[in-house]
Amino acid sequence: MSAAVRHAPPPLIAPGEDATSISTNISYITLQRPFGLLWLGGLAVAALLAMLLTVGICWLLYAGVGIWGLNIPVAWSFAIANYVWWIAIGMGGTFISGAMYIARQEWRNSINRFAEAMTVFAVSVSGIFPILHLGRPWFFYWLFPYPDVMNLWPQWRSSLEWDFWAILAYLIVSIVWWYVGMLPDLATLRDRAPTIVRARFYGLLALGWRGEARHWMRFEKLNLIIASLAVVLVFSVHSMVALDFSEGLVPGWHETIFPPFFVAGALFSGFGMVLTLAIPLRKWFHLHAYLTDRHVENIAKLMLTAGLFVDYSYFSEVFTAFFSMDKYDVAMTWHRIFGAYAWVFWGTILFNVVQIQLLWFPRVRRNAAAVFVIAVGVLIGMWLERFMLIVTSLYEDFMPSAWGMFWPTFWDLAFLAGSIGLFYFLFLLFVRLMPVLSMFELRKLAQPAGRVEVGRVLTRRASGAGLDPPGGAA
Amino acid sequence: MSESESRIVGLLAEFAQAEQLRAGAQHAHDDGYTVIEAYSPMPVEGLAQIVHTRGTRMPFWMLLGAIGGGGFTYWLEWYSAAVAYPINVGGRPPFSWPAFIPPALEMTILWAVLLGVAALLVGSRLPMLHHPLFEIPAFERASSDRFFLLLRAEDPHFDAQRTHAFLAALSPLTISEVRE
Numbered sequence: 001m002s003a004a005v006r007h008a009p010p011p012l013i014a015p016g017e018d019a020t021s022i023s024t025n026i027s028y029i030t031l032q033r034p035f036g037l038l039w040l041g042g043l044a045v046a047a048l049l050a051m052l053l054t055v056g057i058c059w060l061l062y063a064g065v066g067i068w069g070l071n072i073p074v075a076w077s078f079a080i081a082n083y084v085w086w087i088a089i090g091m092g093g094t095f096i097s098g099a100m101y102i103a104r105q106e107w108r109n110s111i112n113r114f115a116e117a118m119t120v121f122a123v124s125v126s127g128i129f130p131i132l133h134l135g136r137p138w139f140f141y142w143l144f145p146y147p148d149v150m151n152l153w154p155q156w157r158s159s160l161e162w163d164f165w166a167i168l169a170y171l172i173v174s175i176v177w178w179y180v181g182m183l184p185d186l187a188t189l190r191d192r193a194p195t196i197v198r199a200r201f202y203g204l205l206a207l208g209w210r211g212e213a214r215h216w217m218r219f220e221k222l223n224l225i226i227a228s229l230a231v232v233l234v235f236s237v238h239s240m241v242a243l244d245f246s247e248g249l250v251p252g253w254h255e256t257i258f259p260p261f262f263v264a265g266a267l268f269s270g271f272g273m274v275l276t277l278a279i280p281l282r283k284w285f286h287l288h289a290y291l292t293d294r295h296v297e298n299i300a301k302l303m304l305t306a307g308l309f310v311d312y313s314y315f316s317e318v319f320t321a322f323f324s325m326d327k328y329d330v331a332m333t334w335h336r337i338f339g340a341y342a343w344v345f346w347g348t349i350l351f352n353v354v355q356i357q358l359l360w361f362p363r364v365r366r367n368a369a370a371v372f373v374i375a376v377g378v379l380i381g382m383w384l385e386r387f388m389l390i391v392t393s394l395y396e397d398f399m400p401s402a403w404g405m406f407w408p409t410f411w412d413l414a415f416l417a418g419s420i421g422l423f424y425f426l427f428l429l430f431v432r433l434m435p436v437l438s439m440f441e442l443r444k445l446a447q448p449a450g451r452v453e454v455g456r457v458l459t460r461r462a463s464g465a466g467l468d469p470p471g472g473a474a
Numbered sequence: 475m476s477e478s479e480s481r482i483v484g485l486l487a488e489f490a491q492a493e494q495l496r497a498g499a500q501h502a503h504d505d506g507y508t509v510i511e512a513y514s515p516m517p518v519e520g521l522a523q524i525v526h527t528r529g530t531r532m533p534f535w536m537l538l539g540a541i542g543g544g545g546f547t548y549w550l551e552w553y554s555a556a557v558a559y560p561i562n563v564g565g566r567p568p569f570s571w572p573a574f575i576p577p578a579l580e581m582t583i584l585w586a587v588l589l590g591v592a593a594l595l596v597g598s599r600l601p602m603l604h605h606p607l608f609e610i611p612a613f614e615r616a617s618s619d620r621f622f623l624l625l626r627a628e629d630p631h632f633d634a635q636r637t638h639a640f641l642a643a644l645s646p647l648t649i650s651e652v653r654e
């Protein structure tokens with residue numbers, strides 16, 4: 001028995017937390033907490049970067065995609081690297097909300113709300129790039145089938161067209177699910193709002209949610225089904241992104257491993273971004289009671305697992321190139337590892353393969369600062385990987401006479417920085433305007449009677465969280 | 475509208491624990507009440523089954539959305555590529571059926587989700603921005619940490635005095651009269 005107790009994981013929320021304290025503490029962040037210089041400063045920086053992006057977009061609409069450094073042979077470069085990087089980050093949030101809900105990983109209740117917000121903002125930011133990259137972005141709606149006067153229809157066989165449908169579905173589903181999942185918490189904010197203006201604001205958003213038993217029944221059923229569909233969505237959407245590459249004949253792209261490889265990379269960077277957001281959020285808003293070290297450790301473990309899948313894919317790519325003895329594949333691999341962009345390859349290896357091995361050590365996983373640094377490294381590494389896959393496949397492909405280098409321009413860097421600014425701008429607004437943690441799901445964890453758990457040992461009550469024992473009434 | 479003119483909607487009992495609400499709802503059900511509403515700040519296991527035995531048709535609507543969304547997209551792909559404007563791309567057949575699956579798959583998921591959300595809102599009669607319950611000051615905590623049992627006046631078993639006594643026997647924190 002004593003061994004079992006020693007190995008019982010620590011509770012998911014701090015002892016002594018109940019429905020009252022959860023509602024008070026989380027809605028305090030939204031309704032009462034003063035803004036604070038850190039938040040205002042962060043918002044100002046993020047807003048400036050977002051403005052830079054806006055200026056960049058206006059300049060691009062006027063002058064064309066030539067303001068970027070892309071050209072033949074490297075026609076994709078930063079725009080598509082940014083796009084893939086951002087949409088991949090979104091996948092982590094959906095995976096936490098969907099797959100971990102079905103798997104009854106209850107610790108996700110503390111992270112899923114801001115992880116979903118992260119998804120919504122990351123996918124929104126990502127969608128900007130492929131549209132601008134079209135060259136004539138104002139005709140992007142040609143991707144949509146409608147009976148136009150030119151009698152033209154989309155090219156359904158193209159993975160770029162599939163991608164359009166994937167992003168469209170993913171964006172709408174993410175937003176809708178995030179919003180519907182927030183209804184009960186918006187109702188809490190409505191009922192606790194200190195002023196009539198804010199009560200009306202949250203009242204309108206909450207749509208009159210009252211928490212009636214039948215409403216909860218439908219709500220839970222909807223969540224369960226969407227969670228199942230969201231898993232399919234995560235895997236299919238990022239597979240489509242990967243097919244953008246593998247449908248092409250370029251060496252380094254034309255590989256069957258791409259869809260699973262990209263999905264693993266997406267979850268890897270998604271967990272990286274969740275950690276990058278969760279650790280400062282916990283510190284600044286004093287959320288240690290809900291985002292415990294166990295949460296950080298669990299996400300770190302997931303990040304390591306996804307990272308190992310990514311690492312295997314790197315190995316497999318190189319191995320397959322040499323094993324195939326295809327001279328273009330071999331040459332591409334050689335150029336990737338030792339060519340002009342070798343530093344990108346070795347940077348990727350450093351960030352995505354080497355440094356994450358530190359997460360094998362429990363002492364590192366339990367050190368939030370160390371995990372934060374590793375997670376930021378993962379985000380950098382995954383951006384480098386996208387850049388590597390795109391540029392080193394294109395710059396020296398089949399014909400040496402058509403080889404050429406890619407150099408980023410000021411606007412390439414401005415769009416990357418601006419997209420990060422826009423993401424943080426939206427996220428910083430979210431943390432002050434919307435319930436940053438899912439209150440109703442945390443209340444479920446603090447419920448004295450606990451939920452009926454099928455086929456699972458209840459460990460979270462082991463510490464006797466200072467709550468009333470279940471009443472005798474049955 | 476003055477107090478005497480307004481119609482009584484029901485009697486509302488407030489509890490501190492989910493278990494008390496569940497037990498209260500069960501008692502009310504056993505006592506013969508048929509129009510019972512139970513409000514809680516988080517889902518309470520089994521409560522919906524006590525107050526309402528009929529399930530929800532939401533999965534059916536979601537299936538319909540899935541079949542409709544996916545089926546229509548797939549049909550549109552066939553129609554546009556094979557009928558409206560067939561075009562020879564590298565000798566591939568106009569109806570390249572495997573290549574048409576991905577957009578149809580995404581639309582399957584999208585429309586299942588959209589119809590599911592519609593079923594949630596329509597089934598729950600939302601949005602409803604005002605409700606007589608919002609007039610009850612104690613009800614503000616229904617979204618935070620209190621549990622409420624509402625026995626509605628349209629229930630044939632409802633009798634203002636007898637129901638009040640019934641609720642009082644459940645030893646709630648408060649009992650309020652909800653008026654239109």
